[in-house]
Amino acid sequence: MCETIRIRDAKEHIGQKVRLRGWLRNKRSGKNLHFLIVRDGSGELQCVAAEDSLPVETMELCDRMGIETSLEVCGELNADDRAPGGVELQVTQIDLLQLVADYPITKKEHGTEFLMENRHLWLRSSKQIAIMRVRDMVEKAWADFFYDRGFVRVDTPIFTPNAVEGTTTLFDVDYHGEKAFLSQTGQLYNEATAAALGRVYCFGPTFRAEKSKTRRHLLEFWMLEMEAVFFDHEDNMRFQEELILDTIRAVLKNCTAELEILGRDTAKLEAAKAPFPRMHYRDAVKLINDKMPGREEEFEYGSDFGAPEETFLGEQFERPVFITNFPAHTKAFYMKRDPDDPETVLASDLLGPEGYGELIGGSQREDDLEVILERVREFKLPEEAFQWYFDLRRFGSVPHSGFGIGLERTLTWLCGVPHIRETIAFPRMLHHMYP
């Protein structure tokens, strides 16, 4: 009986007899020789089944095994330059778990529709595995980043009674006879816990019922939102910058193999250096009107940027760019007005380069009760529902800021994948909930 190992550790066992357990990823066969590419979740390894060292039945079995056959393989690990990765296993025994002959995903190209219908199987392919690993790394990097800076993770509710930014974009559910919504942000709750703990963040799924159907949208996506007391607008942006740089650092350091599989040009990620440019909304509008190609109508001051504008702005720099000071009426009620420019708010959107769109949205929060009441009325929001929130301005209001960063958008950029749907195992999209 030989030691069972995981493929990622294969190099440490060269010269030894070992057992692998996993799936047949691919097979290349000769009459007296089979190259079995076996994967076990930790990696993949070429296993060589040669006629002169195996019984006839085993060779016949190799003939019949199709892709994704589950099996256990024993043999000796050898260094060999001809093998992908430089290591291969000389097979001495194969124990079949399940023979598969008709795995639907083949080695040739497939269309999006087919792959999405087979998402549960598509996840086994190398690019998808790489993306899931990068995702895991980013989640860990974020947790470490906030922990190291004295933040406390406090998760916020998913059922919420009221809408922060208008009800049209929320999924509603029956909360035992009462109407509830699936959360769109944990921001207001973060402000409450920040007043208790100083620096907090939440991380979880968030839901948008918008009928958006683009490469940047999901109906269910994961967002990390942080809130910190005594952070002003500038502190907030510097902190976002630090988070992005740290995330890139972690991924470049720990996901080299994954980025390679994804064909990601890492120079593009390395180019993201501090400081990220800051551009006033007013200047962004001017830039769009002066330089944006193919524009026929004048972009009107006071409008919100659409996807083409965001893409254009993001492409002007090799690093992410902050757009600041949006006109107050285009942004949420809780954002603080800029004392030096009261028509605008102390908010920022961080746009990714290469046209990946908005990664982060953040702002300093309004801390004056009177002003915030005025804004709630201006936005025609139900005052009663926000009484608890107003209490935060009644009992020891302090300056504070925060932001939200979308995990899948960030991953789309880091991995350089064309569509956000690949950055989450089971994407929830417009009219798409299977599997």
Added chain:
RNA sequence: UCCGCGGUAGCUCAACUGGCAGAGCGGCUGGCUGUUAACCAGUAGGUUGGGGGUUCAAGUCCCUCCCGCGGAGCCA
């Protein structure tokens, strides 16, 4: 919701102005002792998304519905 593109073999696609529905991959059979999406030969595989219409004749033209993709608005 709106705009654009598409739906043909298990998969990816082809079929000029309407005129016998095809290829590659995958499957199966056979060949090959070092393959790298292995290769070579053979073979099976079809209600051309559904319904209706025009025509001697429809994958192709018209109407309609369904589904998918890309995008807009909105947003992370």
